[in-house]
Amino acid sequence: MHVRKAAAFTPEEIEYLASFPLVTFEKTTGMKDAGSTEKGTWLAAKAIKTVNPRCKILYYRNILVHYAMYGADKELADIPGAFLSDKKGNTKLVRQKVPAYDLSNSMVRKWWLRNAELTCKSKYIDGLFVDGNIKVLEEGYLRRQVGEKKKAEVETAYHRMMKKLPETVGRDKLVIANVIRARFDQAGLEYLDYFDGSYIEGFEHAVGGMSREEYMAKGIAAVQKAARSGRIIAFTIGMGTYADTDMDDENHEVDRKAFASVQDRFTYSLALFLICAEKQSYFMFSDGYGVDRSRGKLWMKDLPEYSRPLGAPKDPAVRSGYSYQRKFEHADVSIDIKNETANINWK
Numbered sequence: 303m304h305v306r307k308a309a310a311f312t313p314e315e316i317e318y319l320a321s322f323p324l325v326t327f328e329k330t331t332g333m334k335d336a337g338s339t340e341k342g343t344w345l346a347a348k349a350i351k352t353v354n355p356r357c358k359i360l361y362y363r364n365i366l367v368h369y370a371m372y373g374a375d376k377e378l379a380d381i382p383g384a385f386l387s388d389k390k391g392n393t394k395l396v397r398q399k400v401p402a403y404d405l406s407n408s409m410v411r412k413w414w415l416r417n418a419e420l421t422c423k424s425k426y427i428d429g430l431f432v433d434g435n436i437k438v439l440e441e442g443y444l445r446r447q448v449g450e451k452k453k454a455e456v457e458t459a460y461h462r463m464m465k466k467l468p469e470t471v472g473r474d475k476l477v478i479a480n481v482i483r484a485r486f487d488q489a490g491l492e493y494l495d496y497f498d499g500s501y502i503e504g505f506e507h508a509v510g511g512m513s514r515e516e517y518m519a520k521g522i523a524a525v526q527k528a529a530r531s532g533r534i535i536a537f538t539i540g541m542g543t544y545a546d547t548d549m550d551d552e553n554h555e556v557d558r559k560a561f562a563s564v565q566d567r568f569t570y571s572l573a574l575f576l577i578c579a580e581k582q583s584y585f586m587f588s589d590g591y592g593v594d595r596s597r598g599k600l601w602m603k604d605l606p607e608y609s610r611p612l613g614a615p616k617d618p619a620v621r622s623g624y625s626y627q628r629k630f631e632h633a634d635v636s637i638d639i640k641n642e643t644a645n646i647n648w649k
Contacts (some may be wrong), residue, residue, distance in 0.1 A: 306517040308334040326360040326431045329369045339374030347426035358428040365500040366434040368401040372520035376415040381409045388447040406455035422471040429476025484517045485509045491525030499534025515624045529580035539571040541589040559642045573637040573644035577619040577626045
């Protein structure tokens with residue numbers, strides 16, 4: 303579960319959240335009632351741990367994009383040159399609305415790491431979710447606005463921070479990043495050594511001249527490799543769209559298939575996950591992270607497939623062209639990513 307709510311969660315919502323093995327509390331969590339995202343995350347985490355101590359809870363921080371919802375923002379205001387700027391001095395570079403951190407500024411790096419350390423010290427927080435990695439690592443992102451030299455400096459500083467991060471938050475804490483993406487040479491696996499695992503999104507579109515199915519096949523192979531190595535996989539997929547992290551320097555049309563029903567989309571999405579999944583892999587079928595208003599479809603709902611006994615996989619998935627098959631103890635899974643069809647035969 304990956305969720306945010308500016309108001310405090312209700313007791314019923316806490317019970318629901320406690321049923322998940324892995325929960326990331328996104329930006330804005332509890333800030334309306336608690337006064338900051340840090341305090342809101344602590345309070346929600348404590349409430350969940352009271353119900354289910356085994357639930358693993360992650361605190362969300364974006365490594366590049368500044369979302370002004372944190373108590374630590376007061377300290378950031380005292381750091382000169384905290385944000386990247388273009389030639390005109392404009393700092394709202396992300397989607398032309400939000401500032402981006404200048405990680406080449408040592409004071410910014412110390413500020414960011416200190417906030418991660420202090421928040422993760424709580425016994426109710428099991429680790430950190432690091433978002434925005436793709437924006438730092440993608441060569442073209444913001445390069446035109448800030449210049450090639452500054453872009454390179456930011457990426458160098460990012461690597462310096464990620465090397466420090468596990469020790470900073472504590473070796474007993476998890477660090478999960480949004481980092482596996484087929485757009486990279488090795489689909490993000492080249493950056494995975496910093497982390498205990500990867501969140502998965504932006505899985506179903508074409509980038510860099512690749513076809514959609516080529517891009518997906520490369521991503522599937524990367525997720526499979528990471529999962530087999532013991533990395534945690536937090537696989538999130540949209541109910542109605544091919545969700546992707548926005549990339550300002552890209553303007554590509556996405557040809558989306560119209561699934562006949564939500565159930566068909568769900569079956570396809572779950573099959574996509576299952577051909578990749580290993581012991582530490584987790585799945586979220588999502589219609590959005592914000593739940594301040596009732597979403598109506600998935601929030602506070604359960605899906606019957608989540609309660610079916612899957613059993614262990616008998617073998618890794620077998621690929622033939624753009625089709626995959628895999629057998630579990632209690633289910634046979636097949637998927638065709640080119641035609642976007644799938645079947646799960648529950649035994």
